[in-house]
Amino acid sequence: MDAQVKPKQTPKTDPDKDPGQHPIPVPFPLPTDEPTKEKQDKCQVCTNRKVPLSEATCKQLQTLLTKTQHRAGVEKLCQKIEDDTMLQLVAQKLNEYPAEVATIFLTDITPVACGGKNYLCENVDLLNANLVQAWKAEYDALKPAGEKPRNDFETLQVILKMQTTEQTQVEHLFEIVNASGTGETITGTPQEKLQVFLKRYSIADCQTCGNGATYGIPTLAIVWLNAQYMIGLYDAGLTDAYNLLSTNTFLHPSTGNWGFVAKSGVNHMISDIRTRSLTLADIEHLDQGLSGSTKRYDLKRQGNKGYIEYKSYTENYGLNDLTGIGSGSWKDFDQFIAYLSQPEVVDMQGGSLEYVFDKKKIPNVNDIKSQFRTMMVDDSNPNNLQLKPQGVTVFNTIWGNNGLRASLFPRTDYDPNYSEIQYKDAALLDFIEIVSDVNNNFYKFINVK
Known part of the structure; x- marks a missing residue:
């Protein structure tokens, strides 16, 4: 008989003892987007x-x-x-x-x-994506003309906040503007309203715009701070704050000369109010009529403490400029006279009447004082100074304001035996001497900021 051949046996292995043996294949790593x-x-x-x-x-x-x-x-x-x-x-x-x-x-x-x-x-x-979106908002508002502001990083950061964390304030700004009933009504989506804002401040200064030191409209960062400050005053109860936020002033539609003048002036005014931290306790009214006059004031202090008038003059804009004051046809002369006649105005040292000029446009306060002197004093004969017709009007207005007259010409400083006519004549001579000297305290009501 043939010998029986036994089948070859495969040796058993223990995976735990033989790490080289893997009866179950190891899976490949799962896909990842890392x-x-x-x-x-x-x-x-x-x-x-x-x-x-x-x-x-x-x-x-x-x-x-x-x-x-x-x-x-x-x-x-x-x-x-x-x-x-x-x-x-x-x-x-x-x-x-x-x-x-x-x-x-x-x-x-x-x-x-x-x-x-x-x-x-x-x-x-x-x-980040939000800053890109801020760039897009500026681009959409200004297109090619916006190359400088859209490349200004500070401007983009301001727009970013206006689109995100401060968007409700942008909405509220337009609510106030529309509720005022002055100028135009602006509607649309939040993004469309932001577009309006950016278009109207396409002429704002910026860190990279290269505008001169006398440029009238501040950066968008300051403009937006000004808007927020006025919104706060409005919400606190100063309802006529809308006069400073309307489309006749803060949101004037023109980017040309008149729009530039309006926005430059109102931002100068609001910046000073904000810098002084004036609140509802300090301000009685904004931009209202002066008593007994068709002229208006900018700010009336609470408690009959007087007025602040803001002037954003330049040196080369017709009768709206600095030299217009001394020209004999100053466009704001009647307003100045109206201020001097107010019973709240009792001194000329800045306590109850203050004229604040834009320092970026006219840095030297003595230049302004000199123009006021030119307006009032006729010094064609240095040995015999006289008043010009405007100077006579100023003196007579002061004389008619009992509080202001007592401050400048105290009755006790004059001979008690003087008649009223003699008293006034003597005061007139003193007034000529006072206004002839630009360093006299009379001119302290003029300031630059």
């Missing part, structure tokens, strides 16, 4: 980026590059924004815009030479 060096190598953008890109971010950047063909701008975003999620959101926001707009943004952040820390191009590392 940034890896392998995925970065597959990305066609940002190949030199220190922090690897996630697949989602890479797709957004590649889409942006294809859309704009602006590799320098896309690469700058990659190199400056280290956080992958933040970079993805910025690229995603830009991809929401038309190719032309996204291209302009990328051009803005990659100029031939960046001007410094105040420029958008120097702050790309601080970008």
Whole structure:
């Protein structure tokens, strides 16, 4: 008989004792969207980026590059924004815009030479989607004319707040403007109202705009602070604060000469009120009629403590300028006379009447005092100074205001035996001497701020 051949047996193995044996295959790692060096190598953008890109971010950047063909701008975003999620959101926001707009943004952040820390191009590392949206709001408002303000980083930060945390205040501003019943009514979505605001302040100064020292409208940051301060006064009960926020003043529609004058003047006024921290306890009214006159005052203090008048004159704007005061046809002469006749005005040292001129436009207060002197004094004969007709009117108005007359010409300073006519004649001679000297306390009512 043939010998029986036994089948070959496969030796049993114990996986616990033989780690080389794995009866159940080890699964491959699950897919992940975390940034890896392998995925970065597959990305066609940002190949030199220190922090690897996630697949989602890479797709957004590649889409942006294809859309704009602006590799320098896309690469700058990659190199400056280290956080992958933040970079993805910025690229995603830009991809929401038309190719032309996204291209302009990328051009803005990659100029031939960046001007410094105040420029958008120097702050790309601080970008987020909301700042991109702020840039877009300024772009939409001003289009090509807005190249300077949309590249001003401070301006963009202000717009960012107006779009997000302070959007309710923007809405409230327009509620006050519309409720005032003066000027135009402005409606629309919050974004449309912001557009109105930005368009009307397209002529505001900015850190990168290069406007001269005498430029009349402050930066958007100060303009918005002024608006917020007036909103606060209105809400506190000073209802005529709307006079300073209306479309006749703060939101004047023109960006030309009249709009410039209106917005420059009202921001000068509000800035001073805000700097002084004046509240409802200090202000009785704003922009109301002077008693017995068709002229108006800017600010009346509570408790019959007098007035503050704001002047935003320049040196080259017809009778609205500095030299207009001494010209013999000063457009605000009647207003000055109306102030002097008010019973609340009892001194000329700034206690009950104060004229505040814009220091950015006229930095030297003595230039203003000299024009007031020219208005009143005829010094054609230095040995015999006389008053011009306007000077006579000023003196007679002061004489008719008992409180102001007693302050400037106390009866006890004159011979008790003088008749009223003699008393007035003597006071007139003193007045000529007083107003001839620009250093006299009489001129302390004039200030520059």
